[in-house]
Amino acid sequence: MNDDELKKRFGELKRHDAKRAPTFEATLAAKRPQSIGARVRPLLAVVPIVAAAAVFVFWCGTANKASAPAPTAVARAPRVRVQAQAAMPTDFLLDTAPVAVRLDTSSELLP
Amino acid sequence: MREELAALHEASFGWALACCGRDHALAEESLQVAYFKVLDGRAVFRQQSTFKTWLFGVIRLTALEQRRWNVFGKRRGDSRGEGSGDNLDELADTRRAPDSEAGARERAEQLARAMSRLAERQREVLHLVFYEDLTIAEAATVMGVSLGTARQHYERGKHILANTLEKP
Numbered sequence: 521m522n523d524d525e526l527k528k529r530f531g532e533l534k535r536h537d538a539k540r541a542p543t544f545e546a547t548l549a550a551k552r553p554q555s556i557g558a559r560v561r562p563l564l565a566v567v568p569i570v571a572a573a574a575v576f577v578f579w580c581g582t583a584n585k586a587s588a589p590a591p592t593a594v595a596r597a598p599r600v601r602v603q604a605q606a607a608m609p610t611d612f613l614l615d616t617a618p619v620a621v622r623l624d625t626s627s628e629l630l631p
Numbered sequence: 632m633r634e635e636l637a638a639l640h641e642a643s644f645g646w647a648l649a650c651c652g653r654d655h656a657l658a659e660e661s662l663q664v665a666y667f668k669v670l671d672g673r674a675v676f677r678q679q680s681t682f683k684t685w686l687f688g689v690i691r692l693t694a695l696e697q698r699r700w701n702v703f704g705k706r707r708g709d710s711r712g713e714g715s716g717d718n719l720d721e722l723a724d725t726r727r728a729p730d731s732e733a734g735a736r737e738r739a740e741q742l743a744r745a746m747s748r749l750a751e752r753q754r755e756v757l758h759l760v761f762y763e764d765l766t767i768a769e770a771a772t773v774m775g776v777s778l779g780t781a782r783q784h785y786e787r788g789k790h791i792l793a794n795t796l797e798k799p
Contacts, residue, residue, distance in 0.1 A: 521793040529742045529796070530761040536739040537645045540655065544640040547663050 635682055636666055642763055646687050649758040650694035653743055657697060665693040680772050684765070687773040691755075745795040753788025756781050 542550070636643070647658040647665070665686075668674040674689045676682060746754050752774065759770035771781035 521797055523789075526789070526793065527761055529738060530758075532735045533739040533742050534645060534762055536736055537648060538641050541641055541644040542659060544637040547640070547644075547659060548666060550659065550663060
């Protein structure tokens, strides 16, 4: 297929397209599509608000840290170690009943 | 400016169709956006080439933006729907048309199908040269590539297209 034949084929396609083409006025008058800028613009409007909120939250965090009370004497006191505690008279309360007794008691409840 | 756009409208629509993979609705939308870019002064003609070459460059970039948006965005479904409607109308028209006209239409469709199988650059340069009667140098300007690159795409694309069309 040479250039002339290709040219002829393209000519047919061009005439075919020309029949389906809208007029210039119709193209301009059609419902105007939103440009890409207009589509993205609402998102851009939200960005400063989100940024301001982020700065506010960060600032609040920093301010809270700065105004936090100094550690009190109680907080700074050394922890009491378990080994340092002496035996107390109420220690018996920590003792549990022997397992056998509990088993006996529970068997009475069985039919 | 408006008169110049109107004078080139038919050619511009053909080029927009080629840039949008022959999607009628998308081509119309891209062309409208490109026209408004020109009329609003967002695209400025600096007389570094012919008006037609410059306008085709604007249409090409606008169509590219619209296609990207449609891949990314939500309007894809709408335009596909309209496009399929057009194809059905077209088939109905073919049935009503006289034989000679139907034959020409069939050959046009065959060419469009063969073109769709080419690489994008090859398709663009062949369309600009054979359909729009531009020189390869002008086509290179529209496509934003060097003359050598455009010539390479032109030769390869023409070879592939001729082979495809010659197949029964």
